[in-house]
Amino acid sequence: AELILQIQSYIDKNTVVIFSNTTCSLSTKVKELFKSMKVPYFSLELDQTENGQKLQEALYQLTLETSVPVVFVQQQQIGNYSKTLKAHEEGKLQKLLEMNGPN
């Protein structure tokens, strides 16, 4: 339960959260997507985090994603790389990011 709380806290405290592996090019690609949108993100590098494997199990319990990367925007689970790319192409990421905006 504590690991799930830890995962949840990353999600709650950051507009964009990417659960990632440093050596994974799909993870790199999804970060580049947000960079290209000039959107800051927090990435948790599971391969370089203490308890990374246990955290990834907790991530699975929370998200049902068995893989990396996993993306959250405004506390909403977007999903894996291909789901994130699709959400971007559908303008859905932009919509979420505009929530709580200066308007």
Added chain:
Amino acid sequence: AELILQIQSYIDKNTVVIFSNTTCSLSTKVKELFKSMKVPYFSLELDQTENGQKLQEALYQLTLETSVPVVFVQQQQIGNYSKTLKAHEEGKLQKLLEMNGPN
């Protein structure tokens, strides 16, 4: 030297060799490329091979590629995923595969 000989022997004995990780989607994508061409390949799954890390170091010495996947066709180093995709688009893979063909 023995590990390099081991790597070289995979290359020599197989028309297409893919040095791969089972959990890596770029590795999966490059296999799908050859499947779509109906071309059989041998893949060495470094994450599931005894001495996989040492083999990957030997692979680096041989190829100067620090990553997976690494692809050889007809004993020629094609390179990583993006180089392989490019070689495919340029018809270069097809040319190599037609060597030693029934013609």
